[in-house]
Amino acid sequence: MEGIHRDVGSTTDAWLKKHSIVYIAATRHPFIHAIRDGSIDPNNFKRWLGQDYLFVRTFVPFASSVLLKAWKESDDSSDMDVLLGGIASLNDEISWFKREASKWGVQLSSIVPQQVNQNYCRFLESLMGLEVEYTEAITALWAIEVVYQQSFAHCLEEDASTPADLRETCQRWGNEEFGRYCSTLRMIADRRLMKATDSELKKAEVTFLCILEHEVEFWNMSRG
Numbered sequence: 001m002e003g004i005h006r007d008v009g010s011t012t013d014a015w016l017k018k019h020s021i022v023y024i025a026a027t028r029h030p031f032i033h034a035i036r037d038g039s040i041d042p043n044n045f046k047r048w049l050g051q052d053y054l055f056v057r058t059f060v061p062f063a064s065s066v067l068l069k070a071w072k073e074s075d076d077s078s079d080m081d082v083l084l085g086g087i088a089s090l091n092d093e094i095s096w097f098k099r100e101a102s103k104w105g106v107q108l109s110s111i112v113p114q115q116v117n118q119n120y121c122r123f124l125e126s127l128m129g130l131e132v133e134y135t136e137a138i139t140a141l142w143a144i145e146v147v148y149q150q151s152f153a154h155c156l157e158e159d160a161s162t163p164a165d166l167r168e169t170c171q172r173w174g175n176e177e178f179g180r181y182c183s184t185l186r187m188i189a190d191r192r193l194m195k196a197t198d199s200e201l202k203k204a205e206v207t208f209l210c211i212l213e214h215e216v217e218f219w220n221m222s223r224g
């Protein structure tokens with residue numbers, strides 16, 4: 001019975017359909033629409049920039065914890081290469097945040113993390129624990145990345161009116177290479193989920209949903 005359910009399409013495919021309302025809320029948020037139609041308030045963008053910089057500083061150790069789990073638990077050694085590539089690009093990302101912040105006159109050293117950001121970072125921290133399985137952690141990593149990839153790629157579509165000074169931000173996560181990285185993460189997650197026990201599967205699904213909800217809250221916070 002289990003087999004029948006799991007072999008038809010992928011697990012992530014089933015989840016995206018089952019949880020499409022919250023997935024759309026996370027990837028088609030009013031904050032993203034405002035970037036896409038050019039109506040964004042620069043103060044909201046700056047708020048997002050400062051808060052996201054702090055988030056990424058916690059995301060780096062999270063991504064590293066997934067790498068550690070891959071090294072210990074993965075049945076495929078190429079997972080580690082994929083994850084290392086992702087972590088390497090976070091180095092550029094941190095530098096980009098610093099440059100972008102100075103461009104917008106945002107003082108990163110004086111940013112105070114908002115409650116929503118703290119909650120999200122605390123959730124990431126809970127996923128860094130050694131007791132959290134690789135399957136759950138890689139699923140979370142994919143969910144976090146795909147929300148940004150889908151959101152910002154939407155702002156780069158032909159009919160988008162994204163202002164020139166926000167294009168580079170959208171390119172960061174909306175570019176094709178990042179899209180391929182997200183697809184690879186998804187394939188790894190699906191491979192693991194296919195072999196997971198019912199209880200692991202359930203845990204990963206709950207975590208997937210939690211990530212989507214935190215992402216929606218994060219956009220809400222950025223909108224002020």
Ligand SMILES: Cc1ncc(CNC=O)c(N)n1
Nearest residue numbers: 052055056059144145148218
């Ligand atoms: C809140 C949030 N979610 C996802 C990402 C994308 N991952 C790394 O940059 C991000 N920067 N911020």
